[in-house]
Amino acid sequence: xxxxxxxxxxxxxxxxxxxxxxxxxxxxxxxxxxxxxxxxxxxxxxxxxxxxxxxxxxxxxxxxxxxxxxxxxxxxxxxxxxxxxxxxxxxxxxxxxxxxxxxxxxxxxxxxxxxxxxxxxxxxxxxxxxxxxxxxxxxxxxxxxxxxxxxxxxxxxxxxxxxxxxxxxxxxxxxxxxxxxxxxxxxxxxxxxxxxxxxxxxxxxxxxxxxxxxxxxxxxxxxxxxxxxxxxxxxxxxxxxxxxxxxxxxxxxxxxxxxxxxxxxxxxxxxxxxxxxxxxxxxxxxxxxxxxxxxxxxxxxxxxxxxxxxxxxxxxxxxxxxxxxxxxxxxxxxxxxxxxxxxxxxxxxxxxxxxxxxxxxxxxx
Numbered sequence: 001x002x003x004x005x006x007x008x009x010x011x012x013x014x015x016x017x018x019x020x021x022x023x024x025x026x027x028x029x030x031x032x033x034x035x036x037x038x039x040x041x042x043x044x045x046x047x048x049x050x051x052x053x054x055x056x057x058x059x060x061x062x063x064x065x066x067x068x069x070x071x072x073x074x075x076x077x078x079x080x081x082x083x084x085x086x087x088x089x090x091x092x093x094x095x096x097x098x099x100x101x102x103x104x105x106x107x108x109x110x111x112x113x114x115x116x117x118x119x120x121x122x123x124x125x126x127x128x129x130x131x132x133x134x135x136x137x138x139x140x141x142x143x144x145x146x147x148x149x150x151x152x153x154x155x156x157x158x159x160x161x162x163x164x165x166x167x168x169x170x171x172x173x174x175x176x177x178x179x180x181x182x183x184x185x186x187x188x189x190x191x192x193x194x195x196x197x198x199x200x201x202x203x204x205x206x207x208x209x210x211x212x213x214x215x216x217x218x219x220x221x222x223x224x225x226x227x228x229x230x231x232x233x234x235x236x237x238x239x240x241x242x243x244x245x246x247x248x249x250x251x252x253x254x255x256x257x258x259x260x261x262x263x264x265x266x267x268x269x270x271x272x273x274x275x276x277x278x279x280x281x282x283x284x285x286x287x288x289x290x291x292x293x294x295x296x297x298x299x300x301x302x303x304x305x306x307x308x309x310x311x312x313x314x315x316x317x318x319x320x321x322x323x324x325x326x327x328x329x330x331x332x333x334x335x336x337x338x339x340x341x342x343x344x345x346x347x348x349x350x351x352x353x354x355x356x357x358x359x360x361x362x363x364x365x
Contacts (some may be wrong), residue, residue: 017043017091023305032296036265037274040302045266046095046126047086051079051114053101056132059157061196063231068101076110081265083118092122093307097151104133112141119146124309126151126192130158131176136183142322143187148309149220151192152180156201157235157299170204171196174211181218190220190308197247198227199239208253216279216356223361224251229365244364248273251360255284259360273362280355281347285340287357293336300326 022041025032032039053068086094096118102204103111104127118125126149127134127142139150154160160167167173179194184191195201195208205224212222224247227238252259259275263286266274276287288294301322306315323329341348348355 017303020089020091031268033265033269035263035291035298037298038267040298041304041306043090044094045272046097047090048076048097048099048128049079049082049094049114049118050099050101051103051111052106054105055101055130056105057102057130057158057160059196059233060159060235061157061198061227061231063228063233064101066232068232069229070117073106076113078351079114080108080117083114083121083123086123087121093305093309094123095126095148096123096130097126099128102129102133104138105126105131108138108141109313111138112145115142115147116145119148124148124307128153128194128288129184130154131180134180134183139184139187139189143189145299147189149190149192150184151194151221151223152177153194153196154180155195157196157198157233170201170208177211178215181215185218191218192221192223193219194223194225196225196227197242198235199241202239202246202250204242205250206254209251213282213284213358215280215352216282216358219358221361223363225363225365228365244273244362247362251362257284257286259284260289260291261362263288263294271364273360275360277358277360278344278355279358280344281351283344283347285344288336290336300329 020043021039024043024156027039028036040042048127053064053071054073055062055064055068064084083096086096098111098114098118103256106114115125115127125147127139127147128151129349131152132324134152139147142150154173156167156173160173160176181191193212197205201208209222226242226244226247227235229237248259248261255277259277261273261275262269264274264276266272278285278287302335303317304322306318308315310318324331344355
């Protein structure tokens with residue numbers, strides 16, 4: 001029976017999931033720290049499924065080969081098989097990136113079927129695109145069949161042009177970012193922006209962060225990916241100024257905040273910094289600063305499903321239910337809540353109670 005006829009994949013048992021978590025722990029080795037999410041709340045950060053190598057841009061830091069445009073798209077059945085393998089190895093609830101090339105260059109009917117299949121077998125699909133082909137109509141169709149997130153890659157490595165004039169700076173590209181935000185508005189998608197960091201936009205990071213924190217009513221996550229010497233990209237090795245620490249410092253300048261980068265970890269610490277924050281009145285507040293509290297929480301509540309796709313009400317019930325049977329956490333939760341409230345009170349009043357969440361990733365591939 002083909003995948004198009006049978007969309008039911010056997011749900012991994014509890015023992016299967018425990019084994020998958022243990023595999024993640026072993027894979028991380030001595031990097032499996034008390035603050036590591038992987039192996040406790042999930043088995044892996046995300047999995048990328050490449051459905052085409054075709055692209056409508058030629059980025060100066062492209063990771064694809066010189067011959068990628070000639071590579072045929074893998075058959076639909078093979079895409080489904082790979083999605084099944086994600087379930088087998090990492091379990092339901094895994095985040096999967098539908099990527100390329102640019103996935104919008106695949107037949108839209110096939111792209112929609114891929115997203116639908118991923119959602120129906122229990123994965124959380126995200127579309128990773130430069131946005132050129134991600135029309136409002138297509139995003140709506142994808143959202144209707146289960147797309148969770150849309151990640152737009154927009155930066156100056158792409159040498160985009162409008163009416164023959166090249167966008168020279170990240171500030172110039174904000175008009176494109178705003179257009180993409182409008183396309184996704186009201187569709188129930190979390191919007192992500194990916195930015196490749198290189199020497200020519202390094203000094204613009206603070207200004208770019210200011211743009212992001214000014215749009216956190218629409219943006220849920222921003223990712224800064226350090227220049228990598230790979231693929232057909234013509235710029236090759238990064239400048240000495242580009243490293244995890246310097247990029248984090250630039251993000252802090254744009255946030256006007258001292259940010260605790262090592263409190264929560266996702267994956268290998270040499271590759272990723274992960275920082276969940278609250279943005280109130282355009283002011284950035286780290287969600288948690290207490291490293292020991294984070295470690296204790298991950299240990300005591302490991303295996304509980306905290307996926308945001310469940311919805312705010314379900315998440316609240318899950319959290320309250322988990323706390324209710326762990327009395328030692330009642331005081332800690334109240335103490336941390338009052339401490340956070342004291343820090344945000346003034347901005348909370350100015351924002352009339354409006355709070356947005358923004359997660360910041362720094363990725364050093």
